[in-house]
Amino acid sequence: MKRVGLAALFFAALFVGWELLYRSGFWSPVLLPSPLVVGRYLWEATVDGSLLSATLVTVKRLFLGYVFGLLLGLPLGLLTARFRVLADTLGLLALGLQALPSVCWVPLALLWFGQTEAAMFFVVVMGTLWSVIIATDNGVRNVPPIYARAARTMGSSGLHTWLWVIFPAALPFIVGGMKQGWAFAWRSLMAAEIYVTILSGFGLGHLLHYGRELNAMEQVIGIMLVLLLIGLLADKIFFSPWERFLHRRWGTAK
Amino acid sequence: MSLSDEVSVERPAAKLSIRGVSKRFVSGQRSVHALDDVSFDVGEGEFVCLVGPSGCGKSTLLNLVAGLDLADSGQISADGIPINAPGRDRMVMFQEAALFPWLDVLGNVMFGLHRKPGLTDAERREVAEFYLRLVGLEKFHHAFVHELSGGMKQRVALARALAPNPRVLLMDEPFGALDALTREQLYGDIQRIWQQRKKTIVFVTHNVREAACLGDRVVLFSPHPGRIREQFKIDLPRPRDINSVELARHATAITAALKNHVRPEAEVAE
Numbered sequence: 001m002k003r004v005g006l007a008a009l010f011f012a013a014l015f016v017g018w019e020l021l022y023r024s025g026f027w028s029p030v031l032l033p034s035p036l037v038v039g040r041y042l043w044e045a046t047v048d049g050s051l052l053s054a055t056l057v058t059v060k061r062l063f064l065g066y067v068f069g070l071l072l073g074l075p076l077g078l079l080t081a082r083f084r085v086l087a088d089t090l091g092l093l094a095l096g097l098q099a100l101p102s103v104c105w106v107p108l109a110l111l112w113f114g115q116t117e118a119a120m121f122f123v124v125v126m127g128t129l130w131s132v133i134i135a136t137d138n139g140v141r142n143v144p145p146i147y148a149r150a151a152r153t154m155g156s157s158g159l160h161t162w163l164w165v166i167f168p169a170a171l172p173f174i175v176g177g178m179k180q181g182w183a184f185a186w187r188s189l190m191a192a193e194i195y196v197t198i199l200s201g202f203g204l205g206h207l208l209h210y211g212r213e214l215n216a217m218e219q220v221i222g223i224m225l226v227l228l229l230i231g232l233l234a235d236k237i238f239f240s241p242w243e244r245f246l247h248r249r250w251g252t253a254k
Numbered sequence: 255m256s257l258s259d260e261v262s263v264e265r266p267a268a269k270l271s272i273r274g275v276s277k278r279f280v281s282g283q284r285s286v287h288a289l290d291d292v293s294f295d296v297g298e299g300e301f302v303c304l305v306g307p308s309g310c311g312k313s314t315l316l317n318l319v320a321g322l323d324l325a326d327s328g329q330i331s332a333d334g335i336p337i338n339a340p341g342r343d344r345m346v347m348f349q350e351a352a353l354f355p356w357l358d359v360l361g362n363v364m365f366g367l368h369r370k371p372g373l374t375d376a377e378r379r380e381v382a383e384f385y386l387r388l389v390g391l392e393k394f395h396h397a398f399v400h401e402l403s404g405g406m407k408q409r410v411a412l413a414r415a416l417a418p419n420p421r422v423l424l425m426d427e428p429f430g431a432l433d434a435l436t437r438e439q440l441y442g443d444i445q446r447i448w449q450q451r452k453k454t455i456v457f458v459t460h461n462v463r464e465a466a467c468l469g470d471r472v473v474l475f476s477p478h479p480g481r482i483r484e485q486f487k488i489d490l491p492r493p494r495d496i497n498s499v500e501l502a503r504h505a506t507a508i509t510a511a512l513k514n515h516v517r518p519e520a521e522v523a524e
Contacts, residue, residue, distance in 0.1 A: 156369055
């Protein structure tokens with residue numbers, strides 16, 4: 001509770017500082033609107049439903065692509081760790097593509113799929129997939145061989161060993177890769193949404209883009225605040241519980 | 255199936271036979287002759303300690319008996335049945351406890367039981383609790399591995415090895431990384447459990463005193479290539495105290511033989 005209070009105090013101080021800067025009149029209010037104006041924009045956008053629907057569109061794209069990338073990346077990572085032939089081919093490809101900034105997929109996706117949901121989906125999957133493959137592969141290679149040997153003496157072999165020994169033993173690495181994959185996916189989706197208009201749904205990236213077009217700084221800042229909030233929530237809801245679990249079991253952190 | 259059936263000691267302990275076993279490891283340019291024509295028997299319910307300096311092939315032999323590796327030539331059998339894969343009748347305790355950090359203590363002990371057919375989950379749990387009681391860890395069912403001391407980890411590993419009710423226990427320097435006091439407690443425990451549970455035990459160590467304390471028989475190995483040099487019968491009454499004078503006498507004799515057989519530059523632990 002004390003930590004929550006401290007965080008609240010910190011952010012309140014940030015807003016007060018912001019308001020003071022605005023009142024100093026040093027910058028034009030067009031460039032630096034008051035936090036109250038940003039708050040009013042967020043309130044109005046919530047009331048007229050545009051903010052909520054844009055958030056839903058974006059989160060849905062992100063979630064679908066991310067889950068798909070995860071479901072594809074996890075088994076592929078296990079396979080590249082298991083079979084040398086896959087490590088030397090698919091593993092190498094993944095290593096190369098993981099280093100590619102995922103926004104680079106946007107032009108290709110547009111040419112292949114046009115301005116459609118499929119293009120968005122593709123970009124998010126490409127953002128997720130490669131880092132999940134690399135992390136899973138790396139995690140499996142870091143599992144102490146003694147675990148598999150001990151499991152063999154207890155009658156575990158083949159798929160059972162992979163599912164119940166290798167995979168859980170690699171979890172600390174895998175969760176790290178999932179987090180990185182999520183960050184890449186989130187960034188590339190935002191880039192794609194700012195870059196192109198998809199008529200089947202206006203996401204947060206579009207609101208951001210139109211904020212710029214209309215010189216509506218309160219909209220730009222407001223949407224950025226929403227993006228920040230989504231990033232924080234995703235971490236707290238999806239990743240923190242996993243990390244707590246791992247730290248508790250492995251005894252790696254306080 | 256009831257708990258008493260599952261943990262019964264009615265099945266006789268197994269007899270192991272090792273005949274003309276050789277094993278070579280090749281890595282790159284180097285080839286290590288780990289075992290050269292090794293033969294000996296382990297009787298039913300016998301406690302045999304394999305002693306020797308590093309590189310004498312004693313751990314290699316244990317892995318072969320476990321079925322984790324295969325011999326280049328020769329044969330190893332348990333009750334006349336050739337060993338070519340791991341089996342639940344031969345459980346292994348490693349130097350590192352090799353417990354799974356994602357499972358709690360009870361989960362670790364139940365891991366091997368999950369692979370054992372014909373048991374309900376409730377029975378598996380009962381069996382696991384039985385063995386955790388036997389090693390004195392009944393209060394730690396839900397502790398995580400990193401919360402345990404080194405000695406407690408090895409107790410969990412012992413319970414895990416005992417849980418499928420194997421006839422043979424293979425122990426690869428299980429107490430090597432523990433402090434002296436904890437080791438002494440475990441010497442007592444392992445002798446008690448061996449007698450109560452009627453197991454055949456093959457115990458690898460480089461600690462001669464430990465071997466004399468635990469073994470009915472001590473088999474002395476020398477390295478490069480790994481060969482059996484001498485065997486010593488230890489007929490002291492049990493439970494034995496590692497600090498007793500008679501035990502020290504046996505240990506001194508074995509150490510003298512060890513120094514005799516091993517080149518002086520090879521490392522020998524006391």
